[in-house]
Amino acid sequence: MKFKIKTNLWSGIIMGLFSIAMLIAMPGQVRLPMFDSGAPSPRIIPGTCLVGTLVCSAALIIQSLVFKKEKIFEFDWKKEKPCIVFILLLCAYVALTINIGFIPAVVIIFPIILFYCGERKPFIYLFTVAAGVGIFFLFKYVFHVSLPGIPGLGG
Secondary structure (H helix, E strand, C coil): CEEEEEHHHHHHHHHHHHHHHHHHHHHHHCCCCCCCCCCCCCCHHHHHHHHHHHHHHHHHHHHHHCCCCCCEEEEEHHHHHHHHHHHHHHHHHHHHHHHHCHHHHHHHHHHHHHHHCCCCCHHHHHHHHHHHHHHHHHHHHHCCCCCCCECCCEC
16 A cells, blocks of 8 residues: 655644644643752753744745655565564553553563564574563662662562
């Protein structure tokens, strides 16, 4: 199944909506300090980046609709399917990390990703899971950064 995508128009629309959503969400996510120290607000850099993204998105939409400058990309599902499945597996990894913890997510998703990519050697599976567990303990005991742990056992 093939279809054509107008890249400038769709990029402008998607990134414009994203920047508007983030500008709306930013006050609830990035709090202002309790007192004014004269230092720049913590919202300056993300706000500037989001406004810049919004301006560039508007420029892409104008370029597409007014000046008729458009790059058309032909999307072929057969070619793009492996990348989309891989992205969906990574999204599942993030969801599992949030819900069941870092180590169970590594143990579940990384072997699936390795199998999907064609890896069949068992040592690679063991090494990947051991590396994930090692990274968990590295962050916990060396960097003192808590990753989501196994529910009931702490993180």
